Amino acid sequence: MSVIEQSAPVAAESLFRRNMAAFVENRLAFGSAIVVVLFVLMAIFAPWIAPNDPYATNLFFRLQPPVWMEGGDRAYPLGADALGRCILSRIIYGARISIFIGAAVILVATTIGILAGLAAGYLRGWVDVVISRLVDILLGFPYLIFAIGLMAMMGPGLGNIILALAYKEWVIPCRVVRGETLVTRELEYVEAARALGASGKHIMLREILPNILSPVIVVATIRMAHVIILEASLSFLGLGVQPPTASWGAMVADGRAFILESWWVSTFPGLAILLLVLAINVASQGLRDAFDPRFTE
Amino acid sequence: MTADPLLKVTNLTKVYTGRPSLVGRMLGRAPVNVRAVSDVSLSVNRGEILGLIGESGCGKSTLGRAILRLHEPTAGKVEFGGTDITALPAPDMKAMRRRMQIIFQDPYASLNPRRTVAEIVGLPLQLHGLAKTRSEMREKVALMLEKVGLKAGQLDRYPHQFSGGQRQRIGIARALISNPEFIVCDEPVSALDVSIQAQIIQLLQDLKREFALTYLFISHDISVIGYLSDRVAVMYLGEIVEMGPVESILARPRHPYTQSLMSAVPEVEASDKSQRVQLSGDLPSPLSPPSGCKFHTRCPLAIDICRQRQPETERVGTGHTAACHRLKENLSLLEGARA
Amino acid sequence: MSDDILLEVRGLRTVFDTRAGQVCAVDGVDVTVNRGECLGIVGESGSGKSVTFASVMGLVRSPGRIEAGEIVFDGTDLRKLSPRKMQALRGRDIAMTMQDALTALNPALTVGEQLAEMLEAHDDDLPRRRGARRAAIQARSVEMLTLVGIPSAGDRLRQYPHEFSGGMRQRIMIAIALASKPRLLIADEPTTALDVTIQAQVLELISKLRAELGMSVVLITHDLGVVAEHCDRVMVMYAGQVVEEGPTAQVIRDPRHPYTRGLLASIPRPALRGQPIRPIDGQVPDLVDLPPQCRFLDRCPEAGEACRHLIDMHPAGPARRARCIRIAVPETEKA
Numbered sequence: 001m002s003v004i005e006q007s008a009p010v011a012a013e014s015l016f017r018r019n020m021a022a023f024v025e026n027r028l029a030f031g032s033a034i035v036v037v038l039f040v041l042m043a044i045f046a047p048w049i050a051p052n053d054p055y056a057t058n059l060f061f062r063l064q065p066p067v068w069m070e071g072g073d074r075a076y077p078l079g080a081d082a083l084g085r086c087i088l089s090r091i092i093y094g095a096r097i098s099i100f101i102g103a104a105v106i107l108v109a110t111t112i113g114i115l116a117g118l119a120a121g122y123l124r125g126w127v128d129v130v131i132s133r134l135v136d137i138l139l140g141f142p143y144l145i146f147a148i149g150l151m152a153m154m155g156p157g158l159g160n161i162i163l164a165l166a167y168k169e170w171v172i173p174c175r176v177v178r179g180e181t182l183v184t185r186e187l188e189y190v191e192a193a194r195a196l197g198a199s200g201k202h203i204m205l206r207e208i209l210p211n212i213l214s215p216v217i218v219v220a221t222i223r224m225a226h227v228i229i230l231e232a233s234l235s236f237l238g239l240g241v242q243p244p245t246a247s248w249g250a251m252v253a254d255g256r257a258f259i260l261e262s263w264w265v266s267t268f269p270g271l272a273i274l275l276l277v278l279a280i281n282v283a284s285q286g287l288r289d290a291f292d293p294r295f296t297e
Numbered sequence: 298m299t300a301d302p303l304l305k306v307t308n309l310t311k312v313y314t315g316r317p318s319l320v321g322r323m324l325g326r327a328p329v330n331v332r333a334v335s336d337v338s339l340s341v342n343r344g345e346i347l348g349l350i351g352e353s354g355c356g357k358s359t360l361g362r363a364i365l366r367l368h369e370p371t372a373g374k375v376e377f378g379g380t381d382i383t384a385l386p387a388p389d390m391k392a393m394r395r396r397m398q399i400i401f402q403d404p405y406a407s408l409n410p411r412r413t414v415a416e417i418v419g420l421p422l423q424l425h426g427l428a429k430t431r432s433e434m435r436e437k438v439a440l441m442l443e444k445v446g447l448k449a450g451q452l453d454r455y456p457h458q459f460s461g462g463q464r465q466r467i468g469i470a471r472a473l474i475s476n477p478e479f480i481v482c483d484e485p486v487s488a489l490d491v492s493i494q495a496q497i498i499q500l501l502q503d504l505k506r507e508f509a510l511t512y513l514f515i516s517h518d519i520s521v522i523g524y525l526s527d528r529v530a531v532m533y534l535g536e537i538v539e540m541g542p543v544e545s546i547l548a549r550p551r552h553p554y555t556q557s558l559m560s561a562v563p564e565v566e567a568s569d570k571s572q573r574v575q576l577s578g579d580l581p582s583p584l585s586p587p588s589g590c591k592f593h594t595r596c597p598l599a600i601d602i603c604r605q606r607q608p609e610t611e612r613v614g615t616g617h618t619a620a621c622h623r624l625k626e627n628l629s630l631l632e633g634a635r636a
Numbered sequence: 637m638s639d640d641i642l643l644e645v646r647g648l649r650t651v652f653d654t655r656a657g658q659v660c661a662v663d664g665v666d667v668t669v670n671r672g673e674c675l676g677i678v679g680e681s682g683s684g685k686s687v688t689f690a691s692v693m694g695l696v697r698s699p700g701r702i703e704a705g706e707i708v709f710d711g712t713d714l715r716k717l718s719p720r721k722m723q724a725l726r727g728r729d730i731a732m733t734m735q736d737a738l739t740a741l742n743p744a745l746t747v748g749e750q751l752a753e754m755l756e757a758h759d760d761d762l763p764r765r766r767g768a769r770r771a772a773i774q775a776r777s778v779e780m781l782t783l784v785g786i787p788s789a790g791d792r793l794r795q796y797p798h799e800f801s802g803g804m805r806q807r808i809m810i811a812i813a814l815a816s817k818p819r820l821l822i823a824d825e826p827t828t829a830l831d832v833t834i835q836a837q838v839l840e841l842i843s844k845l846r847a848e849l850g851m852s853v854v855l856i857t858h859d860l861g862v863v864a865e866h867c868d869r870v871m872v873m874y875a876g877q878v879v880e881e882g883p884t885a886q887v888i889r890d891p892r893h894p895y896t897r898g899l900l901a902s903i904p905r906p907a908l909r910g911q912p913i914r915p916i917d918g919q920v921p922d923l924v925d926l927p928p929q930c931r932f933l934d935r936c937p938e939a940g941e942a943c944r945h946l947i948d949m950h951p952a953g954p955a956r957r958a959r960c961i962r963i964a965v966p967e968t969e970k971a
Contacts (some may be wrong), residue, residue, distance in 0.1 A: 018655075048395060060384055077302050079426070090621070133316060187406050187407075188401045188402075188403055188406040188407035189406065189407050189409040191362075191367055191401070191402060191407075192399070192408075192468070192471065193398075193420065193611075194367055195365055195367055196394060196398075196420055196421045196424055196471070196475070197390075197391040197392075197394035197395065197424050197425065198424055202424070207409055207412075210409075210411035211409065211410065211411055235329075297375045317899040335733075352831035352833065352834075353831055362659075392680050419856070428649075458855075460919050462919065468728045490680035490681055490858065491680060491858060491859075491902050491903065492680060492858075492897055492899060492915060493900060493915075493919070494902065494903045494904075495845070495901075495902035495913050495915030496902065496915040496917070498904055498913060498915075499912060499913055499915055502912075517831065517832065518832075519832070520903065520905055520906065521904050522833045523765075523904075523906030523909070524904035524905060524908060524909055525904070526908055538714075543906070543909070547906050548880045557833055558832060558833060560836075561832040561835065561836035562832055562861065563835075563836075563839070563859065563861035563864065563866075564735070564861050564864065564886055565860050565861050565864045565900060565903060566864075566888075574852070575836060575837065575840070576833045576836075576903075577768070577837075579801045579803055579804065579834065580801070580831070596835075624716070
């Protein structure tokens, strides 16, 4: 019995509130979370925020520099691309694609992963063998090449991008859930539920799942940053969202030809990717520290 | 007490098979078998408390769980209220679970930390359709909470807001709410402080009277078992080595293991410990149990035959049985020491 | 200070700063350990029994700290020692064994290596020359393991902690603690994790070694039975305070504090079959912001208005004290 344990008082506040308080205290993480929220708000309210129509081409403003440079125009704060479209507006609209795809892929993958992981970890036996082997096989595929192959097969389109990325992404939550389930199923409260006559479905969804959700949520946020990069990569390669839809990856690709003379075309969407991914990563690490202290110990 | 067996266990065996890892299998390693419970027969009469005592690793908890089919028995039969439950299909077994319950040792691990007291205690009502509406369920849970010494106002709290003793009361409420007839108490007071332990023992006794319950009370503490039980079964390495009425076992333990167990307990009142039977050595590994009588490696009375042959269970008094090759010699030793 | 006294703790106060407020785990505790005696410390979780001796050993770490008190060991005030000197004293003069031997032993080192480490650090009688030194350490290690009743000690020195059973690990920890021939052994719940038949062996061993080596032993436990059989004197702790102390036999025969009485009445005994046991109602108070009154007040069947202020230890017969204003009451009742 440790010295601390003996004297620890019974805390009356809820676990969630205590974790949340720890998260808010971590200033860097909390600041990053605010940045992420701002990006989300920006995506939602894009039509009201964007100064220009992101699809309106105006060759007169072709490769217009940002406002603070010589030849800049206040109508195009971050300049314009090769077709004379407003870069800032396209970045604002592009946030919709990045965040929507990131969220959708994570949602689909996490749902599949939770169900597969719970089944493998709780039911064991052949179910576990099949799912675990499938996971091992998928893990052997290089992620991006796998996604590129799938996109080439299925053709472009929003739904297809989500499918191509979720195809493999579910493996990660699945492994987390399976491991946690293996530990949790041996706990006495699970045995108690079985003794009371609870079904496997009840035990998996009502007894085990709520207790293993914290690490799953933490992993999901970390992976979301990863998925956003993958989507940008696919779009960069021209396999993602098709033009003229604004996507950060495709915008970076568009600017490649003028990178020397008109650096702003590629740089600003690149910075947007960097900032969002960085903010998600820092925030999710703060979440991890606050909600799942096991990782830091 | 008229013998009216509510529970009858016949030749129950539970073997755990540890399958070797993939590499182990390739190297030709055989699966490891552990006989946690070996050929156990016992019966529990309606309204009595059967105390099951033994040290850690002796298989007493496994026996309790195998009886409830929480761990499927490998062989043998469990009859409950005249029905053989070992062969019962799932839906019938589920219905049976309402009548047989378990209270766990660890008041922390046995309650789901994410569910409120109302949900935890109300679960049996929900699973067995014993409450039609939510308010009816909450009412019944509140009533049960009061019966186990908690307040109805604590319905919506989470387990971490309670102390160990209070959590154990929640576990007891959960086990009792479906109005069962039989409860396996798996070391329900071992994790608690002395003063709280006494509260829970008192509560279990009161509830037994009120709800006409039958207990299989598992413990490593002979004081608790001796205080509570009507009959006692002593387990060693998966086998029952002695069983009988508590007065008989306490006054005249016949198996050398029971004798050593009783003399090892430190007592507050000065007692005559001149006949103290102190054991040497440790519990053997259940992976490779000793041949013959499993107790021979630590037994002060062991002779050649003990190493070679497993002793038969013999009747040594009214309802009192023991499995030992040296019962007669042991008895004369005991008498000699007393004289 | 008398020559008979080995350890004297006066007014020890150890606190832990938590989110909920300051927890006063040990509040004004006095302990005296005489040379060669076995003192039993009895209490339930949260009574402060372990924290008291963690404080003596200088093992209380943040968020905990010793706020006040004197800890005098054989004439030296331990609180005034530098961390380095304290480190040297710990293990050499005072040794402590923990409840959980598996976590207290280093899993990555063999038992022999851990014993050797202890001897290297604390045994000054070892020869200087390397070869002779190694041989001496080996010989001493075998001697120690044999002393605690581990057969074929020479071979077992090369094994790791996980290769031993629970009882054997507890013995090894005692062997390591005793390797430096300490003058005081603090055994924190040495048998709680063990089965009764093994517990009997380990306690017997500690008693035997105490007699052979002439050291003092502090036995921290929650089991009054263990104290009754092995300790000369006993101290009962409750909610961070000592509530009763005295010779074991007397305290158990005629407990003066209602908590001690309740504790004794709480032990189920086969002799009491059929009679209800009389448990102590309620729970240990939260140690944050305790009101200035008797800490047992809420659970005490005898409490009255007079208990609503701070209670001191009162003399209760020769060498006996209890923290209760009603100490005299049983006497008058008897009369």
